[in-house]
Amino acid sequence: MSSEDRFFESVIRKALPHHYDVHFCMTDTYQTVEPRSEDVSAVCIRPLHHLVSLPLQTRRRLYGPLFKNQRALSTIVSPMRSVLKEAVKIVTSKYGEDLAHRWRDETYQRATSLFISEGVRGLFFNQNGIVQLKENGESSRYQYEEVLQFKFPQGWHTIATRTVTPGLKPMFFSVDKEDLWEATPKNQDIFEAVKSLYLVNIDSPKDGLVEIFLWHDQPLENYTSSFIKSAIKDAESTFSVTSRNRSIGVLLLTASDLPGLKSLNGLEKLSLQRMDGVARVMFSPGQEEVDAQTNRNISNMDEIAGTEFEDKVFSRLEKMGLDVTSLFDDEPTFLFHRDTIDSHDASFLSISFQCWSGIWINSLEIDGEYVIS
Amino acid sequence: MKIPLADPKTEMPEQVAREVASPLLSNLLISLLGATDDVTYRGIATKIHRESSPKTNHDKTYSCLYPNWFDEPQLELRIDSVTCSLCPYGHACTLGKDDRPSVRLIPLLDTKLPSKKLFADLFVGISNSSELPYDPFIGFSHQAGKPRDLYVIRYSSFLERFPDGCSTSYGQQYAVGYDRSTCSSLWPQDHAFLETYEKLNKQNLEKFEDISPGLIQNLSILEKELILDVCYENEWLMNTDSEEIETMFLTFFAGIKHFLSSSSTFSELRGLMNSISMPGIDHPHRRSASRVMHMSLRWMEIKSQFFQNKFRESFGNGEVCERLKSPVRVPKLERNQTTYIPRFPALALLPKNHQHNIRLEHGACKILDVHEYHGNDVLLLFDGLGISMEEEI
Numbered sequence: 001m002s003s004e005d006r007f008f009e010s011v012i013r014k015a016l017p018h019h020y021d022v023h024f025c026m027t028d029t030y031q032t033v034e035p036r037s038e039d040v041s042a043v044c045i046r047p048l049h050h051l052v053s054l055p056l057q058t059r060r061r062l063y064g065p066l067f068k069n070q071r072a073l074s075t076i077v078s079p080m081r082s083v084l085k086e087a088v089k090i091v092t093s094k095y096g097e098d099l100a101h102r103w104r105d106e107t108y109q110r111a112t113s114l115f116i117s118e119g120v121r122g123l124f125f126n127q128n129g130i131v132q133l134k135e136n137g138e139s140s141r142y143q144y145e146e147v148l149q150f151k152f153p154q155g156w157h158t159i160a161t162r163t164v165t166p167g168l169k170p171m172f173f174s175v176d177k178e179d180l181w182e183a184t185p186k187n188q189d190i191f192e193a194v195k196s197l198y199l200v201n202i203d204s205p206k207d208g209l210v211e212i213f214l215w216h217d218q219p220l221e222n223y224t225s226s227f228i229k230s231a232i233k234d235a236e237s238t239f240s241v242t243s244r245n246r247s248i249g250v251l252l253l254t255a256s257d258l259p260g261l262k263s264l265n266g267l268e269k270l271s272l273q274r275m276d277g278v279a280r281v282m283f284s285p286g287q288e289e290v291d292a293q294t295n296r297n298i299s300n301m302d303e304i305a306g307t308e309f310e311d312k313v314f315s316r317l318e319k320m321g322l323d324v325t326s327l328f329d330d331e332p333t334f335l336f337h338r339d340t341i342d343s344h345d346a347s348f349l350s351i352s353f354q355c356w357s358g359i360w361i362n363s364l365e366i367d368g369e370y371v372i373s
Numbered sequence: 374m375k376i377p378l379a380d381p382k383t384e385m386p387e388q389v390a391r392e393v394a395s396p397l398l399s400n401l402l403i404s405l406l407g408a409t410d411d412v413t414y415r416g417i418a419t420k421i422h423r424e425s426s427p428k429t430n431h432d433k434t435y436s437c438l439y440p441n442w443f444d445e446p447q448l449e450l451r452i453d454s455v456t457c458s459l460c461p462y463g464h465a466c467t468l469g470k471d472d473r474p475s476v477r478l479i480p481l482l483d484t485k486l487p488s489k490k491l492f493a494d495l496f497v498g499i500s501n502s503s504e505l506p507y508d509p510f511i512g513f514s515h516q517a518g519k520p521r522d523l524y525v526i527r528y529s530s531f532l533e534r535f536p537d538g539c540s541t542s543y544g545q546q547y548a549v550g551y552d553r554s555t556c557s558s559l560w561p562q563d564h565a566f567l568e569t570y571e572k573l574n575k576q577n578l579e580k581f582e583d584i585s586p587g588l589i590q591n592l593s594i595l596e597k598e599l600i601l602d603v604c605y606e607n608e609w610l611m612n613t614d615s616e617e618i619e620t621m622f623l624t625f626f627a628g629i630k631h632f633l634s635s636s637s638t639f640s641e642l643r644g645l646m647n648s649i650s651m652p653g654i655d656h657p658h659r660r661s662a663s664r665v666m667h668m669s670l671r672w673m674e675i676k677s678q679f680f681q682n683k684f685r686e687s688f689g690n691g692e693v694c695e696r697l698k699s700p701v702r703v704p705k706l707e708r709n710q711t712t713y714i715p716r717f718p719a720l721a722l723l724p725k726n727h728q729h730n731i732r733l734e735h736g737a738c739k740i741l742d743v744h745e746y747h748g749n750d751v752l753l754l755f756d757g758l759g760i761s762m763e764e765e766i
Contacts, residue, residue, distance in 0.1 A: 029498060052733070056499065056720075056741035059512025064505050109515055127648075266729055270743055273733045276544065356546045358512070358741065 008220050012045055015232035020210070025050070030057050041208040043236075048215035048264075051271035054247055055358025061209070062245070062359070079197040080111055080123075083130070086190035091153060103153045124172075124198060131194055132156060133172065142166070148181060150190060159187040159194070173198045208244035210236065213271070213355065216252040217262045217320075223252055223348055227284045230337045231350035234282060239354045247355035249275065253320070255285075255312040255347040263320050272322070276356040278330045284337040285309045286347040301336045309347055316349075327351070376492050377473040378506040378518060386454045386469055387433045393455060395424040405461055418461035419443040425459045426452050438468045474506070474520045478754070481526040481766050482534075487722070487748050495720070495744055513718035513741065514756045524762045528721065528731060528751035534704060534766055535737035544734050547654045551714050551737040556703050557675050558736040559713065562645075562655045566668055567675075567713065569641050575679070588627035589620070592666075599662040600626045603670045606659075609696050618693065625687050629669040629680075642668070710765055719755035722746045 013022055020043045023033045030053040033044050084104050091100035111130055114122035123129045129151070136145035143163050149156040160183040164170065173179050173195045183191035212232065220228065235248045249272070254261055264272075285298040288309035304310050317324050332351075401421045408414040422443050427434060434451035437443075442462050457463060480486045496507040505511065506518035537545075538556030550559035552567075559567070592600070604610040604622050633639050634646060646665040652658055656667045673680055677697045685694050706712065717738045723729050725745045733740040738755060757765075 052743040053499075053741075055739070056509060056513075060499075060505065063512035063517075266723075266727075267743065267745075270729070270731070270733065273544075276546065356544065358546075358739075 004219055004221060011220065011225050011228050012232060014225075015229040016043055016236060029053075032057065032061060041210065043210045043212060046211060046213050048213045048249065048251070048271050049267040051213045051247075051249060051274045051355060052267055054211070054213075054274055054355055058245065058247070058357040058359060079193070080108070080115070083190065083193040083197050084108055086193045087150065087152065090187075090190065095153065099153065107151075120198065131198075136161070148191070148194070150194065159183055160191045175199060208246075210245075211247045211355075211357075212236070213247070213249045214252070215250070215264070215268060217254055218258075218260070220252075222254075222346070224284075224339050226339050227337055227348050227350070228252065230284075231282055231352060234280065234335065235352035238280065239277075239352075245357065245359060247274075247357045249351075249353050249355050251351045253316060253349050253351070255283075255309060255316050255349055257312070257315065257319070261316075264322075269321060274355045274357075275353045277354045279327060279332040279351055279353040280335060281332045282335040282337050282350045282352075283309075283313070284339065284348040284350075286339070287345050288312075288347050299338065301334055304336075312347065313349055374478040374486055374489050374492070375475040376478060376489070376496055376507075377471070377475040378496070378508050378520075379473045386435060386457060388454045389431070389433045391427060391453065391455045393425055393459070398424045398459070402459075414461065415442075415444055419445065421459055421461055422452070422456065423450070425456045426450055427456070438466060474518070476508070476521055476523045479522050479524050479763065481524050481762060482530045484526050484530065484752065485750070486525055487746060487752070491722075491746055492754070495722075499742065509720055509742065509754075510718050510756045514758055516756075516759065521756075522761075523754060523756055525752055525754050526766075528753050531738065531753050531755075532735065535735070536702070536704070537736045538703070545657075545716075545736060546734050546739065548657070548716060548734075548736065551716060552675055552712065553706055553710065553714060553737075554703065554712050555675055555677075556736065558657070558716075559675070560654075560656050560671070562650060562664070562667065563671055563675055565645055566642065566671065569639065570672075570676075573638060585628070586624050588631050589624050591631065592623060592627050593662065595660070595662040596630075596666045597623055599658060599660045599666055600670065602660050603658055603674070607674065609693070611696075618688075621688055621693075625684065626666070626669055626673070628687075629672065630663075630665055633669055633672070634665050711760060714760060714765070715758050717755040717758060719753045720744065722748065722752040722754065724748050724751065 009022075009024060012024075016022060019040065021036050021040045023042060023044045025031055025033055025044050025046050030046070030050045033042065036042075084107060087107075088100045088104050091103055107130065110128065111123055114126060114129060124131050124133075131151070132149050134147050134149060134156075136147050143165055146162050146164050147158045148160040148162075150159045160181040162170070162180040162182060164180070170178055170180050173181075179195075181191065181195075212235070214232075216223065231250055231252060235250050239248050240246050283301070283304060285304065285307075288298050288307060290296050290298055290303045290307060298304060298307060298309060314324065317327070337350075398421065401417055401424065405414065405417045405421070408417055422437070430451050431453070434453045437450065437452050437456075439462070440446040440450070442465075457466070457468065460466065478486060478492060496509065499509045500507045508514075508517045510523075511517040535551065535553070536556045537558075545558050548558035548560050549564055551557070552559055600623055601610065601619060604619075605612075610619060610622060633642075639646075646663075646668060648664055650656060650661065650664045650667055652661045656671055658667055658670065681694065681697065684697060685691075688694060714737060716736070719738045719740050721731060721733075721740045721743045723731070723743060723745050725747055729751060731740070731751060733743075738753065740753070
């Protein structure tokens with residue numbers, strides 16, 4: 001390992017929380033990383049050009065278990081299939097086999113998508129799910145009724161009911177009868193299947209993964225460690241922190257027209273089209289002065305406007321071919337970084353952003369590749 | 374061109390040169406030609422199988438894959454490549470045959486296909502793992518991993534057939550479909566709206582009530598801001614327009630909102646209308662207001678021709694009405710062509726060492742990955758998601 005690699009790995013590791021399993025995947029093409037432990041969230045550090053492959057590789061990673069892991073397949077899909085098998089019996093008796101089978105296939109695809117993105121909860125606690133819990137309108141001060149509904153082709157239909165005393169709300173489902181549900185004989189089988197599906201208590205096939213796509217315009221040791229750490233730490237701790245799968249781009253730039261600074265190549269420029277949402281821009285002006293008369297260095301964000309440093313930033317962005325208008329059109333969040341121990345002459349800026357990985361975030365209508373009519 | 378989706382698993386039998394010293398064999402082969410029923414054929418096949426088997430075992434013998442196809446199956450019988458070459462059931466046997474699932478690549482509109490090796494390497498390279506099918510569309514196509522047709526087309530030809538009709542402040546990544554009649558992207562909310570709208574008798578909709586100027590009072594500040602924002606973005610309103618024209622637009626959309634939220638025709642959508650929406654995900658508008666207002670504006674954006682008479686009635690202003698026309702030349706649709714299509718998942722192949730000005734998100738396709746190759750054209754390899762593109766294009 002070269003000294004640059006060692007420096008790179010050591011700085012990045014320090015920038016990230018200790019609980020992460022950090023992988024460095026600086027290969028020419030996108031290579032999948034197998035997590036070393038299923039319980040630990042992993043971070044992959046990748047070069048920027050891997051970002052063009054992100055939607056393909058993310059869905060491949062998430063949907064892969066349905067293709068390759070037969071054990072997972074039986075655990076994940078079988079309870080779902082049992083639910084649909086029971087539901088199909090009911091739908092067939094009402095609407096015939098053709099409609100029932102078409103409905104089953106559509107529901108299965110939708111449920112698989114929900115499961116991939118939200119785990120088993122997605123099937124139960126989502127407007128697009130297959131089961132919902134509702135409070136019945138008729139209630140008294142001491143008791144009220146809850147209904148468990150299943151989404152059939154013509155809408156939600158009650159399959160079980162229970163009476164709940166306020167303050168003594170039972171679990172959604174339990175292995176015994178403590179959940180208090182009473183299913184009608186006609187719906188007993190589908191109710192049992194739904195209950196089994198819930199109690200399987202499976203979650204999304206893999207634990208979370210953070211992918212950081214990093215680009216820098218000169219060797220990393222030429223930046224200060226604190227600047228690199230701040231840029232990566234800020235991005236990691238800001239973007240979609242509650243999501244299991246996160247993809248973040250971080251560009252480290254030198255605000256200077258020094259010869260030898262790298263520019264973005266074709267694939268890297270294309271990769272920037274994966275930017276999704278508002279960027280964060282961190283300025284680190286080093287020894288840049290507010291103005292020549294006072295000889296005072298820039299010490300906060302408000303002092304940047306109108307300085308030579310600001311001109312250098314725009315000139316650098318333009319020279320790199322970055323679309324400044326689109327980058328700043330959505331009013332990015334601006335941050336100020338000031339080196340303390342390792343103060344430096346050069347001035348830098350970082351641009352960080354979330355990336356489109358091909359996964360839906362919560363939307364009221366999750367739908368995909370269907371022909372509408 | 375066919376590209377397999379898995380590693381080869383077939384083992385070719387090793388060829389041997391052996392003289393078959395059976396005087397019976399030629400007669401049996403002739404008799405086979407005269408066999409008129411399955412039973413006779415099977416009987417003769419069994420004899421040929423036995424006669425052509427090596428009389429002594431050698432190191433290149435193996436067991437028949439389908440001994441039950443013959444009478445009195447002899448499981449311990451060893452055969453070799455000579456036996457197989459004479460086997461009367463050879464046409465149906467799978468030994469040594471490549472029965473891996475594969476996809477067929479179909480070039481569209483005079484696209485010249487690059488080499489088979491390029492695609493085979495691409496599929497394997499993307500996979501990263503031999504445990505998964507070598508299919509780039511896993512997670513994007515319900516048919517992924519299964520044999521089907523995929524299409525290859527020049528990027529420029531694709532965009533000629535499926536132009537991007539509208540601009541949006543948001544990327545199109547959250548759009549779910551494409552309306553070929555207007556070349557617009559469809560967003561999840563549009564999908565839900567069109568499912569109801571397309572079932573309606575449009576004549577009922579023409580009985581649209583008169584738009585009363587008083588309806589503007591029902592608009593919230595957020596709704597007014599949204600309407601003006603969308604109108605300016607679509608260039609229905611120009612900076613030079615008077616405040617009076619702004620008010621006319623506000624009144625017009627207040628009328629559509631009123632119609633949507635009060636007409637029983639749209640009662641199916643009432644639940645959706647009362648829900649919240651996410652800008653840039655459920656619809657392409659930058660601002661957020663009531664869902665019904667977003668729905669009204671999207672109705673106008675994707676089906677503006679429907680409103681042309683009503684619009685003329687309200688505005689009586691030819692210049693403003695002209696602005697509703699799409700600036701994009703919409704390709705003519707044949708009767709059998711699908712109006713609403715999904716956004717096809719695609720891979721882009723870019724000529725090496727060329728400058729490229731491609732976009733990764735389009736109304737009718739989303740580019741999932743980009744690869745460089747030695748060729749001259751920017752190509753798209755895409756999954757038709759069950760639509761036969763030879764007919765559609």
